[in-house]
Amino acid sequence: KQRVLTGITTSGTPHLGNYVGAIRPAIAASQEENNQSFYFLADYHALIKCQDPEQVHQSTLEIAATWLALGLNTDNVVFYRQSDIHEIPELTWLLTCQTAKGLMNRAHAYKAAVDANRADGEDSDFGINMGLYSYPILMAADMLMFNAQRVPVGRDQIQHIEMARDIAQRFNHHYGDHFALPEAVVEDHVAVLQGLDGRKMSKSYGNTIPLFLPEKKLKKHINKIKTNLLEPGEPKDPDTSTVFQIWKAFASEVQTAEMRKAFEQGIAWGEAKKQLFELVNGQIGEARERYNELLANPAEIEAELEKGADKARAYSAPFLEELRHAVGIRKIG
Numbered sequence: 001k002q003r004v005l006t007g008i009t010t011s012g013t014p015h016l017g018n019y020v021g022a023i024r025p026a027i028a029a030s031q032e033e034n035n036q037s038f039y040f041l042a043d044y045h046a047l048i049k050c051q052d053p054e055q056v057h058q059s060t061l062e063i064a065a066t067w068l069a070l071g072l073n074t075d076n077v078v079f080y081r082q083s084d085i086h087e088i089p090e091l092t093w094l095l096t097c098q099t100a101k102g103l104m105n106r107a108h109a110y111k112a113a114v115d116a117n118r119a120d121g122e123d124s125d126f127g128i129n130m131g132l133y134s135y136p137i138l139m140a141a142d143m144l145m146f147n148a149q150r151v152p153v154g155r156d157q158i159q160h161i162e163m164a165r166d167i168a169q170r171f172n173h174h175y176g177d178h179f180a181l182p183e184a185v186v187e188d189h190v191a192v193l194q195g196l197d198g199r200k201m202s203k204s205y206g207n208t209i210p211l212f213l214p215e216k217k218l219k220k221h222i223n224k225i226k227t228n229l230l231e232p233g234e235p236k237d238p239d240t241s242t243v244f245q246i247w248k249a250f251a252s253e254v255q256t257a258e259m260r261k262a263f264e265q266g267i268a269w270g271e272a273k274k275q276l277f278e279l280v281n282g283q284i285g286e287a288r289e290r291y292n293e294l295l296a297n298p299a300e301i302e303a304e305l306e307k308g309a310d311k312a313r314a315y316s317a318p319f320l321e322e323l324r325h326a327v328g329i330r331k332i333g
């Protein structure tokens with residue numbers, strides 16, 4: 001069986017982009033016979049950019065409830081909270097000691113933060129913590145801990161998978177073959193949704209449409225999607241429109257073709273947004289009810305996560321023992 005791994009950072013409320021780009025395809029993949037899926041709540045990763053304890057905690061609940069409400073079958077997958085697996089930070093350290101500093105200097109997320117500082121005339125390392133600097137190593141540990149072979153990612157994450165391969169190879173070379181090399185699976189057919197302001201929808205940008213907003217608020221958010229100033233009757237370009245892009249991610253092919261035509265015939269923005277609301281709301285309505293029930297009963301979520309942690313640790317605990325032994329951290333005599 002192929003091991004597939006996906007994580008979502010617990011730094012905010014899950015949004016339509018997380019759903020379309022990660023959760024929906026992951027739930028579909030978990031139903032395939034030849035996959036063994038590992039899905040996790042990346043709460044150690046959240047601490048890099050979110051230092052509000054309430055937010056990290058609430059986000060963990062919300063993201064867990066989202067996966068469960070959408071029908072993830074936790075008997076068939078390993079669904080866990082990263083921080084329940086104590087072996088992960090320990091493995092991170094073992095890997096850190098095999099990682100060239102120069103490799104981390106080249107990591108996109110760190111470089112982007114440095115560039116932003118320079119553009120603002122700040123000291124280049126202003127506000128950058130070591131978590132951000134070395135998070136590709138934590139990410140490598142996430143994958144290598146479970147010998148994940150397939151890691152579905154967006155294009156921007158390919159570099160991190162390559163770094164994980166690099167780190168794994170060094171470790172294998174030095175201590176013997178312990179790790180399978182993970183492979184990035186770039187799902188080109190999976191859309192990257194734009195947010196309210198037209199940039200990539202992202203928790204960090206505060207431009208999201210949360211997945212399980214109450215109906216009225218969902219409607220309000222959809223109405224806030226930025227559009228150009230074209231009037232009803234004026235033809236609109238579907239391919240540059242966030243409204244159309246989100247429509248396409250939820251609609252059937254026939255519905256997409258119909259909406260494309262409606263754009264070209266000058267559908268009013270208000271009408272297009274109303275239809276988008278109805279489409280999205282229709283698809284998530286039932287799951288939203290389940291989501292609210294789960295949030296009202298956090299003990300049920302916790303029980304699922306504890307079950308997942310037991311399953312994950314059945315892999316990670318003996319494997320870390322093997323690795324400790326390999327590097328020389330063992331009992332004397």
Ligand code: ATP
Nearest residue numbers: 008009011017018021022154192193201202203204
């Ligand atoms: P953060 O700002 O904390 O990084 P995020 O909202 O950008 O959060 P992540 O938690 O980093 O999302 O990503 C979780 C998963 O959701 C990843 O697989 C990522 O590719 C996917 N994803 C995130 N944003 C989008 C989007 N706008 N469209 C499609 N997929 C997305």
